[in-house]
Amino acid sequence: MINFKALFATVLSLALFGILTACQDSGSAQNKPLPIELTSEAAGHYCQMVILDHEGPKAQIHLAGYEAPIWFSQVRDGIAYLKSPEQSADLVALYVNDMGEAISWSEPGEGNWIDAEDAYFVVGSDAIGGMGAPELAPFADLEKAKEFAAAHGGEVLRLSEISAETVLSPIENQTIIPGEHG
Numbered sequence: 001m002i003n004f005k006a007l008f009a010t011v012l013s014l015a016l017f018g019i020l021t022a023c024q025d026s027g028s029a030q031n032k033p034l035p036i037e038l039t040s041e042a043a044g045h046y047c048q049m050v051i052l053d054h055e056g057p058k059a060q061i062h063l064a065g066y067e068a069p070i071w072f073s074q075v076r077d078g079i080a081y082l083k084s085p086e087q088s089a090d091l092v093a094l095y096v097n098d099m100g101e102a103i104s105w106s107e108p109g110e111g112n113w114i115d116a117e118d119a120y121f122v123v124g125s126d127a128i129g130g131m132g133a134p135e136l137a138p139f140a141d142l143e144k145a146k147e148f149a150a151a152h153g154g155e156v157l158r159l160s161e162i163s164a165e166t167v168l169s170p171i172e173n174q175t176i177i178p179g180e181h182g
Contacts, residue, residue, distance in 0.1 A: 032062070032092060032093040032115070033062045033069075033092060033093060035060060035069075035093075035095040035111075035113030036060060036068070036069055037110050037111045038051060038052065038058065038060075038071075038109075038110040038111070039052075039110070040052055042071045045061075045070040045071060045072055045077070045081065047073055047131060049073065051071050051072075051073055051130075052110075053130075054073045054074075054129070054130025054131065055105055055106040055107075055108070055129075055130050056074060056075075056105060056108060056127070056128070056129040056130045056135050057074070057075045057096055057097035057099050057102070057108045057129070057135065057137060057138055058071065058072060058073060058074070058075065058078075058096070058097050058108060058130075059071070059072040059074070059075045059077065059078025059079070059094060059095065059096045059097075059116070060072070060078070060094075060095045060113070061078055061081060061082070061091060061093070061094050061095075062091070062092045062093040062094075062095075063089045063090060063091060063092060064089070064090035064091075064092050065090070069095075073129070073130045073131050074129035074130055074131050074133060074135055075096045075097070075121075075129070075135060075136045075137075075138055076129055076133055076134065076135055076136050076167050077129075077131070077133075077167075078094060078096065078116075079094075079116070079136065079159070079162060079167045080167040080168055082094055082116075083162070083163075083164040083167055083168060084164070084168065085164075093115065094115070094116040094117075094159075095113040095114065095115060095116065096113070096114060096116050096119055096138040097109050097112055097113065097114075097138065098112045098113070098114045098119070098138065098139060098140045099137050099138060099139055099144075099148070100139045100140055100141045100144035100145070101140070105127070114138065114140045116138070116159050117159055118140065119138040119139060119140060119158075119159065120138070120139045120140075120141070120142050120145035120156050120157075120158065121136045121137065121138050121139075121145070121156070121157050121158070121159065121162060122136065122137040122139070122145055122148050122149045122152065122154045122155070122156055123136050123154055123155055123156075123157050123162060123166060124153065124154035124155055125137060125148065125149060125152040125153045125154030126152045126153055126154075127152055127154075133171050134171065136162065136166075136167070137152075137154075142156070
């Protein structure tokens with residue numbers, strides 16, 4: 001004789017296991033949150049100054065478990081946070097301003113965010129960021145990045161090619177090419 005209670009409990013358990021497994025799998029893919037438009041309330045993670053008061057591209061990092069991103073006055077600072085050996089937070093997304101869509105270096109934009117994984121960065125140019133340090137200029141379009149590098153020096157790299165030393169070493173140990181900043 002079939003024990004319908006046991007059969008029902010087994011079927012229910014398998015169904016719940018399937019649902020929980022599906023939820024867990026979709027959570028592990030961890031959908032990236034959308035970038036947040038820059039507002040006058042955004043303060044830099046390191047400096048606690050209003051982000052919009054500084055020129056040059058900015059960065060925003062989204063961490064697991066936090067609704068709001070942490071902001072950086074310079075892309076260099078956002079990448080430094082990412083590449084820091086002390087950084088242990090679960091990073092979900094890093095967005096940077098697309099300088100190919102910026103009005104100017106002084107006005108990098110409030111909503112022209114691109115995923116840093118997809119960006120082309122001009123590293124080692126004469127560009128100086130909002131906090132006075134050498135800046136990494138991000139672009140969505142490779143040709144625009146190459147044009148910027150031709151005009152301002154530097155080389156075009158992807159995020160994975162930027163060394164921790166590039167963004168973590170003291171500024172006085174880096175070569176800053178004098179020139180116009182945008």
